[in-house]
Structures are given as C-alpha cells and as structure tokens.
Amino acid sequence: MADKRMTVEEAVAEITDGMTIGIGGWGSRRKPMAFVRALVRKGVKDLTVVSYGGPDIGILCATGQLKKAVYGFVSLDSIPLEPHFRKARQDGTIAAVELDEGMFLLGLRAAAQRLPFLPTRAGLGSDVLKINPHLRTIKSPYADAEELVAVPALNVDVAFIHMNRADAQGNGQSLGRDPYFDNLFCMAAKTAFMSCEKIVSTEDLVGGGPLQSLLINRMMVSGVVEAPGGAHFTECPPDYPRDEAFQREYAKTAKDIDAWNAFRAKYLDVSEVDYQKAVSA
C-alpha cells in the first residue's frame, strides 16, 4: 500500500488559480488551517471555496485570494459572524452563493454520490431561491406531484480536511464528538488531502478509539500530512480547544488594515513551523 505522507507544500503544489476548493470542519471547529496557511503562502488567486465556513473563508477573503464563497454560514462560533467575511461582503469584493445549511449538506451528498442534484423542501418559499437564480425546483414524478428544490451537486476540485489521527496510508480518525462532513468533502472532490495531529501505525490508529471514529478510509485521500496544531486557532478536541484569545486578535484585524498587515507578516507570511513557534511563544 502506498505511503501517502507528504508536506503541506507538496499537498498544495497542484492548486492553481481559479480552482474550486472544499474545506472540511465546521465554523471555527477542526478546520484544516495548516493547508489554508499553505494556500496563503502559495498565493493562488481567484479561488472558489465550498465550506461550512469559518476562518478558512475569512483569511482567504482578507488576503484577496477568494473570488467566490459557497457556504451554509461563515462563523467563528464564539464570534457569530466571521468579521473578514463580513467586510468582504459589505465591500462587495467577493461573489457569494449562500445556501441553507441543510441544502449545503445535500449538495455535498449529491456530489459524493455523483448525482446532479438531491431534492429537498428546504429553501421553498424563502429568498434563498431569489438570491441563487441558478437554483431550480423539480416536480415529484409520483402521485403527490410535490414541488421540491433540486440542490445541485457541490463538486470541488480539491478537498482539504484535518483529523486527529491518521496512518501513512490515509486512514483517518476523528476523536471529537462531531465528525462533521469531512468524508463527504473528500468524496465530492477529484482529489483530497488530509492533515492530522499525529501520524501513527495502523494498529495504533485502530486501537486509539472506537471503530466509528475511523471516519476516513484510504480510498478517500491522496495525501497525508502530519501537522501538529494544524487546526489552530480553531478547536480540535480532544487534542486542544479553540484558541479564543488568538481568535479575538485575528477578528480585530478586520477593522484595522495596519493590524491585519502585522498579523499577516507575523503569522501567515511564515512557514508552518514558524507559525507554530509564534503561537506557542
């Protein structure tokens, strides 16, 4: 079996301008931030990001690399609205596809199942259909003839996820209490990369938690990166909670361009190793 270990730089090597990127996690929870930081260092532009959004979308808004956000929400959880995303929306610097949170899940599922769409009642009657003129409804072919929203598949070029543990072959383990939808992100993508807190032997992986924590199997990912603190400053339980102080510092930079430039120079225009040193200092 292939040894899929690589560096974050190698994982983002094939990302090019204009690609559609799927990012796992949820809000400010278990986000693959080491990959996001690598995207910032690489400087790829005009990205479309598909995400239950948090600082992944916020940072790429702030760096000007994000062209279009596709989301169910963009939140820092303890700060309900991502401030850099808010600024980008109000300044009109990004395009947006805003979906109901459940519609977003169905779009991921449709992509994972290679379907053009999945039907739902969610969205009917709301302005989600008005702000997304590309959305269509479909009539049930059965006797009920009910009109439903056909949520189009959220296909992505590349997906990035972060797990607690993984083995070198690409089996991944979520040890927190919520798996979110990282498996679907991998299956909705042409290629997927997984970072993790620690790469362990397959034996230790299987022994390290209940079987149902083995959310990712090696079919789903092309590369595995060991990135301790790779979800920082978002939470990655049980390994670490959200770094609320750091998140507040990050959030404040949305209102002050000098503060943002200083933040960027200190934390983003540096290697992952130096980032981890800076935040543990």
Add this chain to the structure above:
Amino acid sequence: MINHEASRADVCALAVAECFRDDGEIMVSAMGTTPSLGARLAKATFAPDLLMTDGYNLLLRRALPLGEEPADEDVEGWMPFGSVFETLWWGRRHVMMGASQIDQFGNQNIACIGSWETPKAQLLGVRGAPGNTINHVTSYWVPNHNARVLVPKVDMASGVGYDRAAALGSGGRFHEIRRVVTNLGVFDFNTPDRRMRLASLHPGVQLQEVLDNTGFELAIPEGVGTTPVPTPEMVGVLRELDPQGYAQKEVVV
C-alpha cells in the same frame, strides 16, 4: 434570600416555555439566552419529555443551569450535526430563533440589511432558517420589540412566513409558526388570513406601547389578556436555571 417575585424577564421565560408545552417527545433547539432558559424551564417543569442538547452534540436528560457543563450522568444521547439535519427533515423538532426583522406574516430575516447583493450590513446569513421553517414548528424571540425589528417588509426572507408558505400549497404543509415572544408581549397567527395577532400583553405593558413599536398593523382581538406570571415555585426554578441572571440582563423593560 432569593427574591421569588417575577420580573419581566421571568414572564418572558415562561412565555417561551409555554410555546413548547404540548410538544411531547421532540427536539427543542432554542437559540439565545431567553429561549434557552424558557426551554429548560419547560423541560424542568411541565414538558419533561422534550429532548435538548448541550448546544453542541450531547442530548441531556435534565435541564441544566445556563452555562453549566454537563456531567457524564446528564447525557442520554448523541446529536451531531448530521443527526440534527436528519431530525429537522424528519420534522420532530421545534426551533426558537431570533429575528433581526420579522413581518406581519412571520417572514423572518437574519441574513442581511439592505439588498443581499450589496448588503448595508451582513448579518448571520440565512443559516438553517429556510429549512427549519418549511420542515417543522418554529417560534421567535425578540428581546427588543421595536419598529425596526417588527417591519412591514423584511429585507430578505430567511425564515418562511405564512403568506409564502400558503403560496406553496402542499409544499408548505409542515410550516407552523407557533408564537412570537417579545419583551412586550406574546403574538400568534390565529387570524383568518394568518396575520400576526397580539395574544397577550406582559404585565405592566400598555397596548399603545406595542402599537407604537410595531411597524405594521397588528390584529388586536377584543379583551386581550395578560401574559401569565410564573408562580413563586417557578421563579425559584428560573433562579436555579439562571444563577448568573443572564436573562435578566437580556430583556429590555
């Protein structure tokens, strides 16, 4: 010595709890301080069958005080986000959300102020409001009843109101807005054309105060009653469920 005299915030918490009284064995998702307190009051007293989470993914067998972390023995089940979506599509859920704007048919906006394309203020986005409102019972909580919140027309319909649900025909058959609770009164939609109606005024609130602070024409039935005041025993439960008094600070009198 604990003061067992009911405040406006206590009246609001009981009014919230009453929204869930006959819900039986379904999941309640209450967003915000007073909704959380009211839902816990319902579970702790007259609606023990309700299922509630810790705000994350643990289903809890008892109503915990606001801010208290659950102990192992408080847990009765697991409700990660994937299961939340399945549950809401199944319809076994009653959500109480906030509203940045709400109109006379109960259309709710939490997404943005101004046009969505170029928002004057980006708010939360639609979040789960479209799916919630079309799939199961919804109630709303407004801590600051004024004409900027209760508006003739919402800037964007996140949550679906009765006029839009009716236009859907069978697609709207699971839609129900149970009640809107504000710091001034309780409102429902029990009118022939499903316009918002004043159901009761909180003690000490004058009808004119409600009319002056509502941006559309409310249905006012004859002989509007007063919102029930929690008994001293219930106030005692509320003090236990909110020892820090978060809800007291939220409610504008």
